[in-house]
Every structure is written in structure tokens, then in C-alpha cells.
Amino acid sequence: MMTDKHKHWMQLALAEAIKGLGNTHPNPTVGAVIVRDGQVLGKGFTQPVGGNHAEVEALQVAGDVAGATLYVTLEPCASQGRTPACTSAIIPSGIQTVVYASSDPNPQMAGGAQVLKDAGIEVIAGVCKEDADMLNRPFFHYIQHKMPWVIAKAAISLDGKMATRTLHSQWISGAESRKHAHGVRALCDAIVVGVGTLIHDNPSLTVRDAVIIGQPPLRVMMGKHAPKPFADCKLLSDEAPSRFYIIHDNDDALAWRELGMDVVLVENYEAAFQHLAADGCLQVLLEGGGKLHAACLEHCISNELLLYQAPLLIGGVDAMSFWHGTGVETMQDALHIANIQRQILGDDMLIRGDIVYPA
Numbered sequence: 408m409m410t411d412k413h414k415h416w417m418q419l420a421l422a423e424a425i426k427g428l429g430n431t432h433p434n435p436t437v438g439a440v441i442v443r444d445g446q447v448l449g450k451g452f453t454q455p456v457g458g459n460h461a462e463v464e465a466l467q468v469a470g471d472v473a474g475a476t477l478y479v480t481l482e483p484c485a486s487q488g489r490t491p492a493c494t495s496a497i498i499p500s501g502i503q504t505v506v507y508a509s510s511d512p513n514p515q516m517a518g519g520a521q522v523l524k525d526a527g528i529e530v531i532a533g534v535c536k537e538d539a540d541m542l543n544r545p546f547f548h549y550i551q552h553k554m555p556w557v558i559a560k561a562a563i564s565l566d567g568k569m570a571t572r573t574l575h576s577q578w579i580s581g582a583e584s585r586k587h588a589h590g591v592r593a594l595c596d597a598i599v600v601g602v603g604t605l606i607h608d609n610p611s612l613t614v615r616d617a618v619i620i621g622q623p624p625l626r627v628m629m630g631k632h633a634p635k636p637f638a639d640c641k642l643l644s645d646e647a648p649s650r651f652y653i654i655h656d657n658d659d660a661l662a663w664r665e666l667g668m669d670v671v672l673v674e675n676y677e678a679a680f681q682h683l684a685a686d687g688c689l690q691v692l693l694e695g696g697g698k699l700h701a702a703c704l705e706h707c708i709s710n711e712l713l714l715y716q717a718p719l720l721i722g723g724v725d726a727m728s729f730w731h732g733t734g735v736e737t738m739q740d741a742l743h744i745a746n747i748q749r750q751i752l753g754d755d756m757l758i759r760g761d762i763v764y765p766a
């Protein structure tokens with residue numbers, strides 16, 4: 408009975424957290440609810456970087472919280488970061504019990520539960536932990552690997568092609584799929600394409616048909632060299648920030664810098680992803696093309712798959728495949744997809760799941 412009550416209020420805290428999705432990185436996405444005698448006194452969610460954490464938002468709304476219970480989706484932080492430690496707001500407030508879902512994996516911020524217990528507050532951990540962990544997958548992944556959570560997204564035909572042999576690809580998926588993809592873009596911190604896609608498609612990589620709360624995602628191109636500059640490059644628009652990651656500098660890179668592009672020199676492509684994560688881009692949408700997807704699968708960089716499969720056959724040994732690289736040798740080596748979700752979008756099928764690499 409007690410557990411059901413805690414789950415009920417934690418679900419409300421999770422619903423609060425969802426309001427901040429896509430807008431809190433490099434901080435985790437957190438929600439909080441303060442309850443006394445079955446009444447909600449206050450609720451809130453973590454604000455964009457530098458703003459209040461969820462607990463403080465909820466406390467500010469609630470006013471007098473003597474004897475109340477705080478439900479929060481992540482263990483309250485115990486150290487000063489960009490904002491003061493949440494434990495130092497909770498302890499003097501009169502909150503009697505703190506119930507949280509996920510433990511904080513960040514060694515610099517962890518230990519909040521113990522600090523609260525030492526101050527005489529009752530602490531209950533792990534309520535709705537699985538749901539809360541899912542919300543913060545990119546944050547947890549970054550703390551563990553110093554890499555962003557990478558979603559490999561593509562529109563493909565039934566025979567797995569991303570473009571025809573003439574590199575024509577617009578459009579493979581239908582309007583409903585494209586609208587869905589814009590919703591996913593809005594929740595990501597950066598959208599990445601390879602130099603091939605930049606040259607062939609001149610994509611705008613903006614969010615359309617979906618609401619962005621806060622900053623639009625960073626638009627990113629990766630290539631060994633910067634391509635020859637072209638002034639009508641849509642990434643030069645001021646709708647969203649853009650960046651090129653290149654491995655070798657040259658005059659073309661200089662010309663892009665003069666056009667206003669942020670050009671970052673890295674040692675290799677993995678370093679580009681590490682740089683993105685260190686810069687707060689914890690959830691990255693990889694939008695191709697086939698060579699970039701191949702490299703990111705073969706180097707275990709992509710974490711999640713998002714395929715919009717249209718009822719089309721494109722064919723051709725030279726047509727661009729989703730995994731346009733070496734691939735695996737035997738069926739034993741094939742990558743498996745876990746936690747598969749399927750959804751019909753118009754005539755297309757969305758297939759989403761987690762990429763499982765061999766141990």
C-alpha cells in the first residue's frame with residue numbers, strides 16, 4: 408500500500424521531469440513533487456543550465472513544507488555545482504521524508520542520500536527507478552563513457568537503401584515519419600551528418616513541425632577535410648548554431664571560418680563525439696549518410712536505432728545502404744537490437760531499439 412502511494416507520487420514527479428526533456432543537458436532531467444496529507448504543495452522540474460534544480464523549483468512553489476514528503480526522480484545533489492547543493496535547500500526546509508528514484512551516478516554530486524539521513528531526514532531510494540533511469544540515459548552514458556548517447560536515424564527502403572545509385576534520397580519516408588523525426592530532433596542536443604550528406608543534400612538540419620523549448624540543436628558536419636565552401640550552405644543560416652569537425656586543417660577550413668562557421672580540429676572522429684559531449688551535447692542524432700552510419704556502427708559509437716522504413720524498393724549494388732561499410736563477417740557477428748518498438752506512421756514502419764554490441 409505504502410509502495411503504491413510512493414509510486415503514484417513518483418509518477419507525478421516523472422511527468423514533471425518530462426517537461427524538461429531536451430533542455431537540461433549537461434545536467435540530468437529531473438522532476439520533483441512535494442506532498443503532505445495527500446495534497447500537492449509544489450512541483451517543478453530542472454531548468455536549463457544555471458537555473459534551479461527540480462527540488463528547489465518545487466520548494467519555491469510550495470512555501471511551508473514542514474512534515475511533507477519530497478518525491479524526486481534523482482537523488483538530490485550534495486555538492487555545489489553551477490547552483491548550490493540541493494541538500495542544503497532541503498535540510499532547513501522542514502521536509503520530513505525524501506523519496507527518490509535513480510541514484511546519482513556522478514561522483515562529484517553523489518552522496519546526497521547520506522547527507523539527508525545524517526540530518527535526520529527519512530530517505531527511501533529506488534521507487535520507479537527503471538523509468539527514471541530511462542529518462543536520463545544520455546546523462547548516465549556520459550558519466551560512464553564520456554561520450555554522448557548517439558541515436559542512428561535513417562529513412563530506408565524495404566531493401567535497406569538510404570538513397571538511389573544516383574544519390575537521390577528525397578523523400579524516402581512519408582510526411583508522418585518526417586514529422587515524427589522533427590519531434591526527435593527537438594529532443595536532441597546536436598544533429599550530425601557526414602561531409603557526403605552536406606555536399607549532396609545541403610540539409611538545413613533545423614527543427615520544423617515541433618516545439619523546441621530552449622536552444623535549437625547544434626547542427627554538425629564531420630569530415631576529414633572541410634568541403635569546398637559554398638555560400639548557399641544552409642548550415643550558415645542563423646536559425647541554429649552550426650559546427651564542422653575536421654581532422655586536417657586547410658584553406659577551405661579557413662574560408663568556412665571566414666563565412667562564420669565554427670570549425671573545430673580534432674584528432675579523429677571519436678574525439679569529435681567526445682568534444683560534443685564535453686560541450687553539453689549528451690544526446691546526439693546521427694542523420695547519415697550510409698558511410699557515417701557504417702563507421703559509427705563499426706566503432707560502437709551508435710547506441711540506439713531509429714529507422715523509418717518505407718514500402719519502397721530501390722535496389723542497385725551501388726545504391727547507398729544504411730550500413731554502407733564493411734559490415735560483419737558471419738551471422739554470429741550480426742548486431743542485435745534490444746527493446747524493439749514498432750510504430751506505424753502513415754505507410755511507413757518506425758523501428759526503434761537499442762544496439763547491442765558483442766561483449
Ligand SMILES: NC(=O)c1ccc[n+]([C@@H]2O[C@H](COP(=O)([O-])OP(=O)(O)OC[C@H]3O[C@@H](n4cnc5c(N)ncnc54)[C@H](OP(=O)(O)O)[C@@H]3O)[C@@H](O)[C@H]2O)c1
Pocket residue numbers: 560561562563568569570573574575576577579600601602603604605607608629630631632676677694695696697698699700702703727731
Ligand atoms: N535516407 C536518409 O535518411 C539519408 C540521410 C542522410 C543522407 N542520405 C543520403 O546519403 C548519401 C550520402 O551518403 P554518404 O555516405 O556519402 O555521406 P555521409 O555519410 O554523410 O558522409 C560520408 C563521409 O563522412 C565522413 N565521416 C564523418 N564522420 C565519420 C566517421 N565517424 N567515420 C568515418 N567517416 C566519417 C567521411 O569523410 P572523409 O572521407 O572525409 O573521412 C565519409 O566519407 C546522399 O545520397 C544522401 O542523400 C540519406
